[in-house]
Amino acid sequence: xxxxxxxxxxxxxxxxxxxxxxxxxxxxxxxxxxxxxxxxxxxxxxxxxxxxxxxxxxxxxxxxxxxxxxxxxxxxxxxxxxxxxxxxxxxxxxxxxxxxxxxxxxxxxxxxxxxxxxxxxxxxxxxxxxxxxxxxxxxxxxxxxxxxxxxxxxxxxxxxxxxxxxxxxxxxxxxxxxxxxxxxxxxxxxxxxxxxxxxxxxxxxxxxxxxxxxxxxxxxxx
Ligand code: ADP
Ligand code: ZN
Numbered sequence: 001x002x003x004x005x006x007x008x009x010x011x012x013x014x015x016x017x018x019x020x021x022x023x024x025x026x027x028x029x030x031x032x033x034x035x036x037x038x039x040x041x042x043x044x045x046x047x048x049x050x051x052x053x054x055x056x057x058x059x060x061x062x063x064x065x066x067x068x069x070x071x072x073x074x075x076x077x078x079x080x081x082x083x084x085x086x087x088x089x090x091x092x093x094x095x096x097x098x099x100x101x102x103x104x105x106x107x108x109x110x111x112x113x114x115x116x117x118x119x120x121x122x123x124x125x126x127x128x129x130x131x132x133x134x135x136x137x138x139x140x141x142x143x144x145x146x147x148x149x150x151x152x153x154x155x156x157x158x159x160x161x162x163x164x165x166x167x168x169x170x171x172x173x174x175x176x177x178x179x180x181x182x183x184x185x186x187x188x189x190x191x192x193x194x195x196x197x198x199x200x201x202x203x204x205x206x207x208x209x210x211x212x213x214x215x216x217x218x219x220x221x222x
Contacts, residue, residue, distance in 0.1 A: 001026060001080035002105055004087070006185055007113030008178045009171070010123040012200050012208035014138055016111065017084040019212035024219060027076045031064060031085040034071065036162075037133050056164055056173035058088060058181065065095050072099070080108075088182045093189075110189040111215065112197040113208075119201060120175070124165050132157035143202070 003020065005013040014030060021028040035053060038046030045063065052059045068086050071077065087093040100106055115123075123140060130137040130152040137154050139146050146153050164170045189195045198211045 001108045002100060003080070003082045004107055004110045004189070005082065005084045005113070006110055006182070006189070008115070008120055008182075009174050010120040010127065011113035011115040012123075012211075013084050013113055015208035016113065016212045016215075017082045019209065020111075020215060021082050023212070023216045026080040026082060027074075028082045028084055029068070029071050029077070029086070031068065031083075033085075033136055034067060035059065040133060053164060054170070056167070056170035056177070058177060061089075061092060061095070065092065068096070069099050080105075087185065088178075090184055090188060093185055107189070107192070107194055109215075110185075110195050111211075112186055112189075112195055113211070114197060114199050115201055116203065119203075121171065124171055127162070127165055128159040129162055130155060130157050131160050143207070 001024070003017075003026075005017045007013050014028075017028045017030070035046065035049045039050045039053070040046070045067070049059045049063060058064075064086065068083070072081060083096075087096050096107070123143070126140050126142045128139045128141060128146075128150075130139075132152065132155050135152060135155040135157065137152050139152075139159060146159060150159050151157075152159055164174065186195065186197075196215070198206075198214075200206055200208060200211055
């Protein structure tokens, strides 16, 4: 089963993807996480990607697409994957359709997360990530703080703010790019009949855990 997470920055894609992955036992593939691991390991891919990421721009397709194509060939992705952060453009979506159809697969479900704009910006500023690249747990100092300030509950490593989350200009740029380049994917997948839109907001008391639970239940009943 191939599941895609769609939604602006800060809506909770990573959280929902992680919970789905634990429950249906297929890997969560986050392009942002792969890039950040390469950046911290100073690989050639990381050094190249960082030129774009630090400014809030998209990494070009000639780097991103082969990286995802390769990751999907790993043994753990044999039964499927939850793609978190890919595709982000119509062009990437078409490339994904091509690579899946070569293997007789297709996109089965697209989870589109929607959150009010003011909550999104607030959440990006209060997001903290685990510095342990093998863990990568995400917290929110307001909504889901760690038990001990600055320390990951799961592994004890220090938490930090992502570089692109602390720069208001980079945040603004990422949200603009989302609107312009990524949001057309909502229509693209709606037309394919695989779109499931879910609102996540404190105002309706519905968070990522609630959404993940309802999706898992529906998948089990299928
Ligand atoms: P966010 O969604 O909060 O911007 P991600 O962790 O998904 O963060 O991605 C971080 C950065 O990595 C993005 O701002 C972008 O520069 C790059 N990136 C991630 N996925 C893609 C993609 N599919 N295509 C191009 N660039 C990407
Ligand atoms: Zn951790």
